[in-house]
Amino acid sequence: MKTLLLLALAGIFASCNAKDQPLNNDTIMQQEDIIRLVERNDLAGVKKALAGGVNVNTRDGRGKSLLLLATIGRQEEMATLLTEKGADVNLQDDIQDSPFLYAGATGQTALVKLFLAHGARFDVFNRYNGTALIPACERGHVETVKVLVGTNGFPVNHINRLGWTALMEAIVLGNGGKKYQEIVQLLKDGGADLGIPDHDGITPLQHAKSRGFSEIVKILSER
DSSP states (O other): OOHHHHHHHHHHHHHHHOOOSOOOOTOOOOHHHHHHHTTTTOOHHHHHHHHHOOOTTOOTTOBHHHHHHHHTTTTTTHHHHHHTTTEEEOOOOTTTTOHHHHHTTOHHHHHHHHHHHTOOOOOOOOTTSSHHHHHHHHOOHHHHHHHHHTTOOOOOOOOOOOOHHHHHHHSSSSSSSOOOOOOOOHHTTOOOOOTTOTTTTHHHHHHHHTTOHHHHHHHOOOO
16 A cells, blocks of 8 residues: 555656646647648748657648648648658548548649658548549549559549549540540550449440540540
């Protein structure tokens, strides 16, 4: 009993001493501070905060990580810094965006390459149960599509919640123009299954024909 009492008193004493220690603002920063630093694209401030022990995977009130905030802000240098400091490129926010998924959807090819080199996962999906490739095809981001299709093991035939593949989105949501023609060719060359239909049983070729996308019809029809 005496030993337990002494241990308890020692714990209280240590706790009081810890509370009495002044916080060093040069080495300890609040999470809100580093979030603001990232939003301001303050590289020096973020480096200082991380060196002081702030978690590189800190999130804001919407679940957005520092790296996702930098990606949303198209802050390539900041995103590179955070990634190299160990930020999780797959960490999703409250609406299931991740740095990798967002970079793909917005055509930030340099960041897509960076995140692929730092552990981007292909089994983490957005709120539509889609990959980084599907919205890249929808929005006509040719260079991003080229990188993803050329990445070993990337699921080019993944079907999202709408029942659409990347190829289907390029046709149904594209305008049939040159960049969409190039994307369809990239997908075809990259091993996309040209015959996967939508939920109604309509194939990519049928959709292309119904929209009058003659060049895409030609690409899909050629052996």
